[in-house]
Amino acid sequence: MTERALNLKRVFSYLLLGSIVGFSAWPHAICLAPFALLLLPVVNRRYWLAPFLVMLGYHLATTNGLIHGTDVIFPHAGLWLGIGFWMGSSCLFALPYLAYPYLYLFFRGGGRGALAATMITSIFSTIIPPLGIIGWTSPWIGALPTGWGGILVVLMLIYGLGRWEENKMTAFLVAAMCLSAYLWSPFVWGVWGVPVRPASPALPAGWVSIHTDYGELSNLSYVTTSLRLVPRVLRDLESGDRVVLLPEGIAGPWLTGTRAIWQPVLQYTAKHPSTTVLLGADVLSGRQKYVDALIQMHDGREKILPDRIPVPFSMWHPWAPRNSFRMHVFGNPELATVDGVRVGYLICYEQLLVWPALGLWHSGVQVLLAPADVWWARGTSIPAIQRVSVDAWARFLGVPVLRAVNL
Template sequence: MKQAIHPLTLFLIGAAIGWFAWPHAIWLAPAALVAIPVVASRGWAGPFLLMLGYHLATTWGLIHGTAVFFPSSGLFLGLAFWVGSSLIFALPYLLYSPIFRKARSVIGVPYAGVLTTVFLSAISTVFPPLGIIGWTSPWLGAMSAGWTGVMLVMLGIAYATLGRSQAAAGLAIGLSTTATLWAGSFALAADSHAPAGWVGVNTNLGHLDSPLSYIEASMRLEQRTMALLHNGAHVVLLPETVAGPWRAGTEAIWRPVVRWTAAHRNQTVFVGSFVPHGRGYIDALVQIHDGQTRVLPDHIPVPFSMWHPWRPEGSFRMAPFSREPEMTKVGALRVGYLICYEQLLMWPALNLAFHNPQILLAPANDWWARGTDIPAIQRASAKAWGAFLGVPVLFAVNQ
């Protein structure tokens, strides 16, 4: 009976951490990382079961979201994405015990625990190829408190690896880590406001599913944008893809804005669009400034729904190793951007850290995720990245 209960207990511990952490208390998420070496001492499958429970609890919104995006697939495809992705995220942790044993003989127990945990979590949710689908990473909770939070979580992992003899010290580190991350979450909420005159436009356009719907949306948004510019907005950010494909007709609709910025060089507009590229597209922001347009491409579009290499026609470009930073300038300000799905991930945001942005743009198109916790998770992730980078975040979301 004990053998049957034990694996379920480990699974439920991970599920409880994930359920309570996302999206409203992500500072709790690193508890999963601290728990990994503890459950590893109970058996080789412990870390796998813990992280499987964690990811199943954080990604359940895929069931409903997939059914909305792919209405002909019914419930089955959503269940497959939910269970399949969670299994993939958890699989690297099956290697915890053999890697830990080898590292322990070289660098000692606590360092081996930290190294093994960081290495496997990086494979699972940071580095491509798994990093292009690895959302709700437990490291994001630590990131919200900056490098201090990251180092405290590593210290907590080290003490947890030492086992029961260091239980009191481990508890103290766990409590201090939680307090630091909790404080980081409050600092994040206090400092996330964009500069005065920077306006993110939220819309309720729903699913734009035809060329005519994109034209109508562009015409309405162009008028709304012009009104904001007339009222003195310095920067206007529009949601992801709301302008549709950036072709000659779309450019013609937005030409009044282009002309306006030629005469008002202190004003800039970012339009969510997708730009023709080969047989497919690039998900992008079109920056309109000084009478010119510039395409700002993303690096990682949503797999399956946007990026589908098995059917190149209409597929969006995937470029996780692009050397072109997701950065631009507005006046003297260095501006970073993460387009929709990228806000959930570790890899593109960590790349931004090397370029020292001063503000972060976070456009999204979440019509398909209404009724799930995915938009809230996305917003929490973007705010965590803003806190880690020490910059305000400007949101613009279509629902």
Template sequence: MTLDTSGRSPQPASSAAPVRSSPPSIPDVLRGVTLIVAAVLVGGVAWSGNLLTLPLAFAFPALWAWSPSRLNAAQVSLGYFLAASRGLPQGVATYYASDLWPGLLLWIVASFSFIGVHAAVWTGQRGRARSVRYLVAAVLMGLPPFGIIGWAHPLTAAGVLFPGWGWWGLSGAAAGLAMMTSRFWPAAAIALGAFWFWSAATWTHPAPPNGWKGVDLELGQSLGRDGSLDRHSDLIARVRLKAREGSRVIILPESALGIWTPTIERLWRAGLDGSDVSVVAGATMVDAQGYDNVMVAISAERAHVLYRERMPVPVSMWQPWLAWTDQGGGARAHFFANPVAELGGRRIAVLICYEQLIFWPILQSMQYSPEVVIAAGNGWWTAGTSIVAIQKANAASWARLFGVPFVVAFNL
């Protein structure tokens, strides 16, 4: 109490002084910086393209939960995401044949969704609320619209931790992520580490079915752009060689056939005449409104579109604003269409290029119990980056989680 000499009633000393928020303490600052550095390391190592390092991404939820403030949680998310997607600037620069700045700009803009979601759901409240909020962020980043650029999703590692467990393995991985944000994180880390160690020691890569063969090409950016008779004749010759070696279903990369026309169909069917081989190859179907990125199934008897890409690469391929302004052009996104297709009496799930980096296309397909997973891509523009290795690792992890045979075909 303070004594007022004017005779007025004494007032508490604290009421005379305004309450001021104190700046972050040095320990909090050091803690925040340490968490950011750790997030960068986790993102860089987990998404290096080595399939068996994917489970390190399960450390990200713990780093996010330990953040002392919402701002630091955003910084931790930024560090993780930028490190995980570090190949994007160089890849975009190569694709557009330009300098690094457009790629850097796209890289930073693409990170806003990931950072915004994780910063928005962060809470300083401990306990169940924090775990639930992280799971909300995981769901949001897995499904459209945020999931359209939901790269580096930690649940992708479920196939490494729980190979063959299917939906139970995915549920166990989600529970592990939630526990990593709680006070039980040491027990969760030990349990997940044990599964990781066992899986790494006994790992077997998902194999294609008997008679199925994926053919990798090294034709660079000419693939899909060189529509000459010589190019198609060369590809047909490669297919017939694989057929003589015993393959009956042969997968060629995305864009292998270029623009799909009746003339190209007749050429390929004639080239396969006398064989019982089926070819699945990437092509482009163009009309006045835009184009579809597709996989076509061809045999000597018939040819048909097997799959239309659900999620083309945003900006470079999928440009929805062109349709909104009646300009036309750009690749169409078929989102939740054709999750599985039929080929040779088998249900197959197809993932074209970008679809291998995100979460929801493969999970939608797995609801229909496919018997084969096909991963096709045209990754010439990723030279010098780990993007193609990450795509293959992601697709292989999902195939291994559900115990489904796996065929991959890429052009570099």
């Protein structure tokens, strides 16, 4: 076999290895996602491009829903734009891992080198900006449901696998113990005294959401949708519900006419100050620009709860500022007080990312709100990935989730 054929075989093998982990993990078994990171110190010793190829295969497998989703949002562009977004974004997510072999050597190899190289490359890939504003299906999300104990075990595994060449027996024992602890964490960690995240607690009484299946909405359909939803929301409030959450952007542009349609709900909250309605809408911000937000209606008043990161290209497009949505990457954490409860909220696209969710850590959040509008991704794995990502953050934070989705 020629050298070129051997290299092609290597490339295909590492791409396949990463894609197997990605397909296996998302969205049905996200606890397997950290295995993509565990492969890095192992394959790094065999081929300098291997870490990049493994993570490229992983992200190609987890983000393939972009092909269909992009085709739906940009029908005039055809299938090729979706394929371009899918392959381009996967390459971007994998790009930091090209530095993996050099970081490994810089930190003098072994367990320390593997740990440092894995942490640095994974953080730049899908956690912090600039890639953090597009980096979804981060392997670290798979460790979140088990809390800090799960993250610690993954780090120990990386360290142990990095020491393989130094002391195979020590590395094997460390890896075997950590892997067992990770896979059987509900049973083992209790013995070690490491806190295991329990199942998310129940929502406060009277907190409900309204799911819809209205699909894509336009200017006229926003009006008819609001006219349908207002009586439904009022019925929920009159039945004794205290908080009602609706999907992202369900009211459309928040203009004078839209406000008039929702005025009966606002008046109801004025007469019954113990009630709150959270309505997804596009709030005008500056000239011909919008903010993707929740409108909090309480005690007869409106409060805007803005998002930080709208969807790039389809919502945020500063190169064509007309009807573009505001991006506020380093804005304040998305927090509010609803019915006397401190809530955090992640609006649709943000539920896939790590960066906006990090702002909710150590913020005293008691409930996580997750409004979404995923009509464009129907028939793909994206809605399920979004759901398990939110559930993972809820388990990590130890709070219940209230979600409202339009399909």
